[in-house]
Amino acid sequence: xxxxxxxxxxxxxxxxxxxxxxxxxxxxxxxxxxxxxxxxxxxxxxxxxxxxxxxxxxxxxxxxxxxxxxxxxxxxxxxxxxxxxxxxxxxxxxxxxxxxxxxxxxxxxxxxxxxxxxxxxxxxxxxxxxxxxxxxxxxxxxxxxxxxxxxxxxxxxxxxxxxxxxxxxxxxxxxxxxxxxxxxxxxxxxxxxxxxxxxxxxxxxxxxxxxxxxxxxxxxxxxxxxxxxxxxxxxxxxxxxxxxxxxxxxxxxxxxxxxxxxxxxxxxxxxxxxxxxxxxxxxxxxxxxxxxxxxxxxxxxxxxxxxxxxxxxxxxxxxxxxxxxxxxxxxxxxxxxxxxxxxxxxxxxxxxxxxxxxxxxxxxxxxxxxxxxxxxxxxxxxxx
Amino acid sequence: xxxxxxxxxxxxxxxxxxxxxxxxxxxxxxxxxxxxxxxxxxxxxxxxxxxxxxxxxxxxxxxxxxxxxxxxxxxxxxxxxxxxxxxxxxxxxxxxxxxxxxxxxxxxxxxxxxxxxxxxxxxxxxxxxxxxxxxxxxxxxxxxxxxxxxxxxxxxxxxxxxxxxxxxxxxxxxxxxxxxxxxxxxxxxxxxxxxxxxxxxxxxxxxxxxxxxxxxxxxxxxxxxxxxxxxxxxxxxxxxxxxxxxxxxxxxxxxxxx
Ligand SMILES: Cc1ncc(COP(=O)(O)O)c(C=O)c1O
Numbered sequence: 001x002x003x004x005x006x007x008x009x010x011x012x013x014x015x016x017x018x019x020x021x022x023x024x025x026x027x028x029x030x031x032x033x034x035x036x037x038x039x040x041x042x043x044x045x046x047x048x049x050x051x052x053x054x055x056x057x058x059x060x061x062x063x064x065x066x067x068x069x070x071x072x073x074x075x076x077x078x079x080x081x082x083x084x085x086x087x088x089x090x091x092x093x094x095x096x097x098x099x100x101x102x103x104x105x106x107x108x109x110x111x112x113x114x115x116x117x118x119x120x121x122x123x124x125x126x127x128x129x130x131x132x133x134x135x136x137x138x139x140x141x142x143x144x145x146x147x148x149x150x151x152x153x154x155x156x157x158x159x160x161x162x163x164x165x166x167x168x169x170x171x172x173x174x175x176x177x178x179x180x181x182x183x184x185x186x187x188x189x190x191x192x193x194x195x196x197x198x199x200x201x202x203x204x205x206x207x208x209x210x211x212x213x214x215x216x217x218x219x220x221x222x223x224x225x226x227x228x229x230x231x232x233x234x235x236x237x238x239x240x241x242x243x244x245x246x247x248x249x250x251x252x253x254x255x256x257x258x259x260x261x262x263x264x265x266x267x268x269x270x271x272x273x274x275x276x277x278x279x280x281x282x283x284x285x286x287x288x289x290x291x292x293x294x295x296x297x298x299x300x301x302x303x304x305x306x307x308x309x310x311x312x313x314x315x316x317x318x319x320x321x322x323x324x325x326x327x328x329x330x331x332x333x334x335x336x337x338x339x340x341x342x343x344x345x346x347x348x349x350x351x352x353x354x355x356x357x358x359x360x361x362x363x364x365x366x367x368x369x370x371x372x373x374x375x376x377x378x379x380x381x382x383x384x
Numbered sequence: 385x386x387x388x389x390x391x392x393x394x395x396x397x398x399x400x401x402x403x404x405x406x407x408x409x410x411x412x413x414x415x416x417x418x419x420x421x422x423x424x425x426x427x428x429x430x431x432x433x434x435x436x437x438x439x440x441x442x443x444x445x446x447x448x449x450x451x452x453x454x455x456x457x458x459x460x461x462x463x464x465x466x467x468x469x470x471x472x473x474x475x476x477x478x479x480x481x482x483x484x485x486x487x488x489x490x491x492x493x494x495x496x497x498x499x500x501x502x503x504x505x506x507x508x509x510x511x512x513x514x515x516x517x518x519x520x521x522x523x524x525x526x527x528x529x530x531x532x533x534x535x536x537x538x539x540x541x542x543x544x545x546x547x548x549x550x551x552x553x554x555x556x557x558x559x560x561x562x563x564x565x566x567x568x569x570x571x572x573x574x575x576x577x578x579x580x581x582x583x584x585x586x587x588x589x590x591x592x593x594x595x596x597x598x599x600x601x602x603x604x605x606x607x608x609x610x611x612x613x614x615x616x617x618x619x620x621x622x623x624x625x626x627x628x629x630x631x632x633x634x635x636x637x638x639x640x641x642x
Binding site: 018019027178181265266267270283 | 440442449485486510512514538540561562
């Protein structure tokens, strides 16, 4: 069953797997076994649920977007991950993995971050559980997400600038994996999305499933379409997981400059086989998006599979549409969302009333994060 | 099973009681990069590893990262590197070292055939562990390429035996838990691992990653059948050392290995 069980042998159809150096294979195998065990352990689940409730602020509400719905001629519900502690859905996965790291006796968290939201969430969990945290971040992202760097440091994490390659999320991920190889005994690699080697795509989807489970229960009726932005694809995977067994259409929205599903080809990067933006010989392309969290040339392998079998579809929006969308949502609903989340909004704005989203459609959209981190860049004219 | 050219050269060296030396060069690092191949061979290399640069060298430290960036920055491609290799007669077996995506993008069968057409008969893919290697191993076998697998200090016994059984050419013993790159000392884990690997395979066992000086090479080869040396040489290449100068570095390693 898609989006449900552990993937057999770590595969989602033709995608997934564990393409890592031999040095990391035992650590991945240990992690898979530990997660399998923890996920069926009531004590672990209760502790995570408790933290999600009393610390992270779950459940997050499902907000009817009344004015926008009226303007667009559809019914739009917003799943408010922007209201979770630290400002995005990233905290759901981070709390789960951090508890798992502690269960494994690890004392240090290593993470990559693009927009800095995952880095902030990781630094937060480290502070909460008394672990140390090293966060790798591309130097280009450090420039455009300064506020989050400041937050991570305030929380006691070390932020390491990555100056190789495109100086964004892809390169930060390489560097985090290098750091992990050198310290597998005491570190846990806390990957922030549904990519990477098995068990990460499965484990991160399960930790994010809470989004979809809550949304399903909160929705007044079954939506016709479920929409989420896609970088690596964790907020989308968690949202989709709640609707996998329904007739709802699942739509992931990528940045036009980082559209692995639309413009990529099958490839092996960061430990998994999935869709990847690359050239004819397999050199990975540099993505380019206004949203640092979507500035990534790959996507999680389960999305590649969902796309291949037609269960989900993946669309793109441009930076210009995103900037328009962030303003329109702010004015219509009083919600300033993250540039990443605004991709999902932009797609709904564009397609409402078209055959893709006919008038009267019921649409559930995950607003993955809040926009505070993007205000400096937007005010300085990261304009359409 | 031992029909590969690269096996034979290493086997000859090892069977004669000698220690194998496999130096590394990043393909396409400069316009005249194949001169380094000739210099290495003349200085006593038993085989040469040619890095096919990849945009995301996840298991490489700063030196090989910089070398890969420089080669790609010059606009080099796998196609151009293989064309260069086909144009020289090096006289020792050549082994390609690259990441899985370049192999899968071309398709393992086509990729291996192109290697052989250029005169390359070995292949090392550091992000292709034994569990994921079946398709590439089959293609390599058909094309006549020795797919060499890597073992790590943390590899448990059963896996080690499987790696020993499925590797071709030699077994690459990764000396330490970390990326490629020079180190001040040879990690104890290197010789411990080499001893364990030798117990499960008849193939030569070469230690690589971090072997930085002739003395370290000799220490590694006291237990292993030889060494792979990469970053220590590539730092010199990046700093502008000529093929002749690199030949002298390789000769010093050769002398230390006996
Ligand atoms: C607010 C927000 N949404 C979405 C993403 C993209 O991640 P994913 O596709 O894994 O949900 C990020 C990543 O940084 C983010 O910060």
